[in-house]
Amino acid sequence: MSRDDAPPAAAGGPSVPPPADRGPGRLRVAVVGSGPAGVHTAGALVAAGEDVRVDVLERLPVPFGLVRYGVSPDHADMKAVTSTLVEVLDHPRVRLVAGVEVGRDVSLDELRAAYDAVVLATGASTDAPLDLPGADLPGSWGASEVVAWYQGHPDAPRTWDLSAREVAVLGVGNVALDVARVLARPAEDLLATEVPVAVHAGLAASALTDVHVVGRRGPEHARFSPLELRELGSVPGVDVVVDPADLVLTPDGVEHLEHDRRARQVVATLEELAARGVTGAPRRVHLHFSRVPVEVLGRDVGRVTGLRTRRAHVGAAGVTEDLPVQAVYRAVGYRSRPVPGAPFDEARGVVPDDGGRVLTADGERVPGLYVTGWLRTGPVGLIGHTRKEARATVASLLADLAAEPAAAAPSGDPLDLVARLREGGLHVVDLDGWRAVDAAELAAGAAAGRPRVKIVEVAEMLAAAGGPGRGAPAGSSGGPGALTQG
Numbered sequence: 117m118s119r120d121d122a123p124p125a126a127a128g129g130p131s132v133p134p135p136a137d138r139g140p141g142r143l144r145v146a147v148v149g150s151g152p153a154g155v156h157t158a159g160a161l162v163a164a165g166e167d168v169r170v171d172v173l174e175r176l177p178v179p180f181g182l183v184r185y186g187v188s189p190d191h192a193d194m195k196a197v198t199s200t201l202v203e204v205l206d207h208p209r210v211r212l213v214a215g216v217e218v219g220r221d222v223s224l225d226e227l228r229a230a231y232d233a234v235v236l237a238t239g240a241s242t243d244a245p246l247d248l249p250g251a252d253l254p255g256s257w258g259a260s261e262v263v264a265w266y267q268g269h270p271d272a273p274r275t276w277d278l279s280a281r282e283v284a285v286l287g288v289g290n291v292a293l294d295v296a297r298v299l300a301r302p303a304e305d306l307l308a309t310e311v312p313v314a315v316h317a318g319l320a321a322s323a324l325t326d327v328h329v330v331g332r333r334g335p336e337h338a339r340f341s342p343l344e345l346r347e348l349g350s351v352p353g354v355d356v357v358v359d360p361a362d363l364v365l366t367p368d369g370v371e372h373l374e375h376d377r378r379a380r381q382v383v384a385t386l387e388e389l390a391a392r393g394v395t396g397a398p399r400r401v402h403l404h405f406s407r408v409p410v411e412v413l414g415r416d417v418g419r420v421t422g423l424r425t426r427r428a429h430v431g432a433a434g435v436t437e438d439l440p441v442q443a444v445y446r447a448v449g450y451r452s453r454p455v456p457g458a459p460f461d462e463a464r465g466v467v468p469d470d471g472g473r474v475l476t477a478d479g480e481r482v483p484g485l486y487v488t489g490w491l492r493t494g495p496v497g498l499i500g501h502t503r504k505e506a507r508a509t510v511a512s513l514l515a516d517l518a519a520e521p522a523a524a525a526p527s528g529d530p531l532d533l534v535a536r537l538r539e540g541g542l543h544v545v546d547l548d549g550w551r552a553v554d555a556a557e558l559a560a561g562a563a564a565g566r567p568r569v570k571i572v573e574v575a576e577m578l579a580a581a582g583g584p585g586r587g588a589p590a591g592s593s594g595g596p597g598a599l600t601q602g
Contacts (some may be wrong), residue, residue, distance in 0.1 A: 120242030134181070135595035141519065142170045144530055147225050148218050148455065150174035151181025151366065153489025156506035157235050159204040164514055166505050169229070170210045171530055175217035176270060177545045178553055179205065185267045189309040190301065192567070196222040205547050213534060214545040219456030221542055222533065224485075227395045230526050230533045232485045233513050236455050236467060236474070237506075240490040244449035244465070246286070251446065255420030259291050259447035260281070266298055266319070266574035268312035275314070280324035280442035284423045287330030287447035289339040294349055296327045300399045301355045310561070310568040318567040328439050330425060332408045335362065335383050336369045338564055342381035348401060348406055349389050355397040358390040362405040362429060405429065408455045410436065412444050420444055450495040458485065467491050472509030473516070484514050549581030 145161055147154045158170045178184065180198055187194045205212050218224055227234045243258025250256065252430065255277075265270035281476050283299065285292045298306075302524050303320035311319075316568070331338060349356050363386055377447045386403065406429030413422035420443055427435040452467075454460035463469045467487040468475045474485040487501050488509040538544055545553075553571060557580075560569035571577050 125421075128468050134289070134507040144231045144235075144526065145170050146530070147172045147237055147247065148227070148232045148234065149181060149239060149489070150205075150212065150214065151237065151239050151489070151502075152183060152197070153200045153239060153413050153467075153491075153502040153506060154235075154568055155179075156503045157237055157488055157510060158210050159205075159510040160503075160507045161513075162204075162209045164206050166209075167595035168209060168500070169530075170207065170211060170372060170420075171213050171534075173218065173222075173227075174214040174217050175220075175536055177549070177574060177581055178213045179214055179550055181500070182479075184422040185264065185269045185485065188298055189311040190298065190304060192309065195310075197328035201333060212547045212550060214543070214550065215543050216537060221280065221537060224455065224457030226533065228484050228526075230530050231484075232526055233486060234519060235472075235486040235509060235513065236458060237454065237487070237489045237490060238491050238493055240450035240465070240495045241453040242451050242453055243446060244451045246446050246448050248409055248412060248446075248560070250415055250420070253412055253414050253420050254418065255442060256412050256415070256444040257446070259285070259287070259295050259445050260300075260450060262295060262445055263291070265496065266315045266456050267313065268315060268570045268601075270574045270577075276318050277443075278318055278421075281323050281327070282326040282331055282439070282441045283324065283445065284328045284441045285441055285445045285447055286330050287449075288329065288333070288403075288405070289447060289449075290327055290338075290341060291450075292445075292447035293344045295342045295447055296401050297330050297348050297351060299324055300401050301326060301351050302353045305352070310557070310566070312570050314572075320584070325399055327399075328423070328520045329401060330404045330407050330409060330423065330439075330443060332428070333406065334365060334369050334373045335386050335405045336365060336379045336407070338367070338379075338382050338386075340382070342385055344377065345382060345385045345389075349392075352599050353397050353399060355394040355400045356389045356392075357394060357400050357402040358386050360390045362389075362403075363390060364429065365389060368431075407437075413438065419505075422435060450490070452491045454492075455491075458482075458487075462496065463573060472512040494513050498602070543578045543581075545581045552582055553580045592593070 145168065147157050154172055158172050161168050161170050182200055183195060183198055183201065192558060204210060216222060218227065241260060243260045262276065265276045285296050302318055306319065363383065373383060404424050406427060407425040408428050410424045412420055413424055414420045420441065423441050423444055425435065425437055425439065425441045427433060442584055451465040458473060459468055461483065469487050469492050471487045472488055472492065474482040474483060474487050486509050488505050493505065534544060557568045557571055561567050571580060
């Protein structure tokens with residue numbers, strides 16, 4: 117997650133192919149996914165020329181994906197990127213088509229028939245697998261599951277078991293620090309955020325005293341940012357505990373620091389935290405390095421009772437130790453879900469591609485189908501990096517259409533597609549509908565003396581958006597964002 121939140125491009129970019137053979141003279145593209153990757157793709161497309169029209173499809177009634185449901189609630193500065201994403205969705209040649217799920221409400225083949233091209237940008241929302249004995253015990257969760265809960269994702273449960281006094285978080289990336297920080301932070305601090313009411317109540321009742329963040333490699337290879345680490349060290353009521361012995365580097369580790377400025381900053385911050393010691397705060401976050409997880413303990417009783425690790429750092433290699441934890445969160449990376457109808461590489465957890473062009477398992481191109489973001493690359497890079505990725509995929513798309521302007525001419529029509537969905541009773545939400553949800557959340561926040569209170573239930577989102585038929589009827593004229601743009 118990133119604070120690189122400059123606006124998506126609104127001008128410049130690849131040139132659009134001549135529209136002579138494109139039916140009514142418009143290039144019509146569907147982007148599946150409304151997170152940063154999808155919205156940046158829409159921005160790059162409309163920047164390419166006046167003849168481009170883009171529909172951004174989203175399965176939930178609300179847009180913004182990773183920004184809304186991945187960036188921690190106490191990172192308001194990072195969530196501010198929403199305003200720049202809205203600017204793209206508000207473009208007169210972009211329309212939001214939310215509440216529409218590919219594979220449930222519409223097939224990928226139907227989209228390919230209605231649009232000149234389809235770009236998949238659904239991100240990575242599940243946990244990477246971890247082959248660890250006991251990882252399937254009750255009390256062992258993927259980080260994405262608890263993140264979805266405290267972010268108020270509609271697919272997540274409304275309650276969470278926070279009876280554990282000591283928990284372990286496996287991984288030393290920003291997600292691991294986010295989970296540790298949110299669980300350990302005093303619940304009253306989160307009242308200054310958009311955290312849902314039920315989440316705040318659950319965190320306020322938490323029995324937590326200690327969080328153990330466990331990384332298998334040395335501190336020089338920790339993947340969290342120096343800023344995230346310093347933020348953890350400034351949470352009130354929480355001591356960050358670092359064993360100085362964990363910071364003793366191998367010769368290879370010393371050499372690594374010489375060539376990696378970010379790693380030097382991380383290690384320097386860890387040294388400051390180790391020197392600070394403990395103050396007697398009611399909660400502690402322990403940062404452990406060079407600890408290889410061996411087993412989640414508790415199979416004999418059917419629930420998590422501990423975590424066994426093997427030490428791998430200087431002077432203690434091979435020594436095992438057991439952490440007496442009652443819950444384990446696996447923050448070892450995210451993985452994408454397959455898009456129904458699209459090729460998917462199960463081993464890598466991505467859609468196979470060549471420069472953003474989707475490929476079959478045999479390496480053949482799928483005409484008119486493209487991919488970008490974490491669905492293409494895996495969960496690497498920061499939010500801002502999706503802009504560069506989007507531009508590269510858009511460049512491939514436009515080059516293909518310029519080379520073969522008639523090859524992928526659609527047989528269907530996006531207007532007919534949206535009209536059919538609505539006639540079938542689907543509550544399709546446009547940008548005006550999202551603005552109504554946004555206004556409702558802000559109003560609820562104002563009433564509670566908070567910046568925002570997030571709506572978590574789909575039915576409540578749809579009600580706030582105006583329910584069925586929100587937006588102009590298909591086929592009518594409408595302003596920016598209306599569901600009538602061709």
